[in-house]
Amino acid sequence: MENILGYYLMPHPPIIIPDIGKGEEKKIEETSLACNKIGREVADIKPDTIIIITPHATMFSDAIAISDEEKISGDLSQFRCTNIKMDIPIDKEFNVKLRTECHVEGIPSVLVDSELLRRYNVNYELDHGSIVPLYFINKYYKDYKLVHITYSMIGDVNLYKFGMEIKNVAEKLNRKAVIIASGDLSHKLKEEGPYSYSPYGELFDKALLGNLEKGDVLGAFNMNKTMISEAGQCGLNSVYILLGAMEGKEIKGELLSYEGTFGVGYGVMKLSRQQQDRNYLDELTKYKEEKLKAKLDESNSYVKLARENLNHYFSHGKSIEDISNLPKELLNERHGVFVSLKKFGNLRGCIGTIAPTTGSVGEEIIRNSIEAAMSDPRFPEVSEDEMDDIDISVDVLMDSEPCNKEDLDPKKYGVIVSLGMRRGLLLPDLEGVNTVDEQLQIACDKADIDFDDDYKIERFEVVRYKEG
Numbered sequence: 001m002e003n004i005l006g007y008y009l010m011p012h013p014p015i016i017i018p019d020i021g022k023g024e025e026k027k028i029e030e031t032s033l034a035c036n037k038i039g040r041e042v043a044d045i046k047p048d049t050i051i052i053i054t055p056h057a058t059m060f061s062d063a064i065a066i067s068d069e070e071k072i073s074g075d076l077s078q079f080r081c082t083n084i085k086m087d088i089p090i091d092k093e094f095n096v097k098l099r100t101e102c103h104v105e106g107i108p109s110v111l112v113d114s115e116l117l118r119r120y121n122v123n124y125e126l127d128h129g130s131i132v133p134l135y136f137i138n139k140y141y142k143d144y145k146l147v148h149i150t151y152s153m154i155g156d157v158n159l160y161k162f163g164m165e166i167k168n169v170a171e172k173l174n175r176k177a178v179i180i181a182s183g184d185l186s187h188k189l190k191e192e193g194p195y196s197y198s199p200y201g202e203l204f205d206k207a208l209l210g211n212l213e214k215g216d217v218l219g220a221f222n223m224n225k226t227m228i229s230e231a232g233q234c235g236l237n238s239v240y241i242l243l244g245a246m247e248g249k250e251i252k253g254e255l256l257s258y259e260g261t262f263g264v265g266y267g268v269m270k271l272s273r274q275q276q277d278r279n280y281l282d283e284l285t286k287y288k289e290e291k292l293k294a295k296l297d298e299s300n301s302y303v304k305l306a307r308e309n310l311n312h313y314f315s316h317g318k319s320i321e322d323i324s325n326l327p328k329e330l331l332n333e334r335h336g337v338f339v340s341l342k343k344f345g346n347l348r349g350c351i352g353t354i355a356p357t358t359g360s361v362g363e364e365i366i367r368n369s370i371e372a373a374m375s376d377p378r379f380p381e382v383s384e385d386e387m388d389d390i391d392i393s394v395d396v397l398m399d400s401e402p403c404n405k406e407d408l409d410p411k412k413y414g415v416i417v418s419l420g421m422r423r424g425l426l427l428p429d430l431e432g433v434n435t436v437d438e439q440l441q442i443a444c445d446k447a448d449i450d451f452d453d454d455y456k457i458e459r460f461e462v463v464r465y466k467e468g
Contacts, residue, residue: 003177004170005047006270007246007271008271012129013184013262020076028262030258035133039140042178046141046143047176052149053180054130054182055150056129056182062152063108064109064159067149072146073126074126086138089146090148095111101168101169107154107162147166153344156240156344160240163240163244164281183237185204203227204227205267211223253269296467303465303467305320305365306365319369326360334356334358334360335397336357337353337368338395349373349379352395391467412428414461416457424444
């Protein structure tokens, strides 16, 4: 017997609510009609529990957050709407069981309440990513308890496994439930949208919705990383959890509507489990293993050395000592080197040297890869079990030269600012650094130099090596 009886992807544009849109909501009428259809369907199901996954409540980088007080309340006053208020009881039994099952399976999750969130100077409240979808449910049905989940950047497979535990708990508690993945698609569909236009926006929306319609779970997990990064979306991680809750059967999606009127993609979809059995988790695990192997096989000698050195460190407690077999390019040149570690696209550690401090680039990589993993003060030490999810890049710094501000280009040149003993460096071609002033400001901040001080500027080029 199925316990989760409805699976939905819903957007959360506040403008869709008439008191906020004040007529503008009519421009996304198809989205409104589709959301109302879901509201009526949920009313027909009469679930005991609604599970909603949102990107807009307090998010922790290392654990999925599960709101856990007797109830949760919220309104849309931040959008100048004071008459839309919600006060919904929480299914605490479901929460506790879900947290327990996640602990057993090693899935990072945490129960959050007012006391915990006060430590981070945020309130325990219902966010607009939940209120907007629930607005359409509450029109037709209110006799439910809520499981309110904020996803985390713990990796797509972990999110999928979390979804599997939602399904598991619903079955163990015999809870009749529906699950809603709240998320908007690309925010970069138009120049007049909330972010600058990107051609990747439309590509992302078509790819994700197409994969869901076809029931292509592997396709949803194997979309182009650049496209995902450039799309400016907030729905994909919610979808990963939703798909995990459907594990065990082939799936199919029915697209109820899609609109991008305001430069943001609003997709409304109903998904269903089919009769045919299918173990997507095994397929995803195998795919990840093959992808990691391919990444290692295709890597250049620079990043390969960094990874092999880290693996050696975790196995033997020390770095590689015998460098006699390294390729000539790693032994015969001396340069400063930065090693960067990223996990799920987020920086996990970065340490480097402006000028060479060892006898070769290879030795520089060996030293700085360990430093990046274990000694970056911004992050806890990297653990061995994280390595499969980490991407490594190595920047080899060319000699710097004095220059003026007008000689800089943040995409081509890195920058060094110095004043007395204070010195700050910023690598070139970093995400979010688009202007010379932005580049100089960050470099000055690193060196504790005032932006308007009379500091020296040097520029340098790098050769960047990435994995895969």
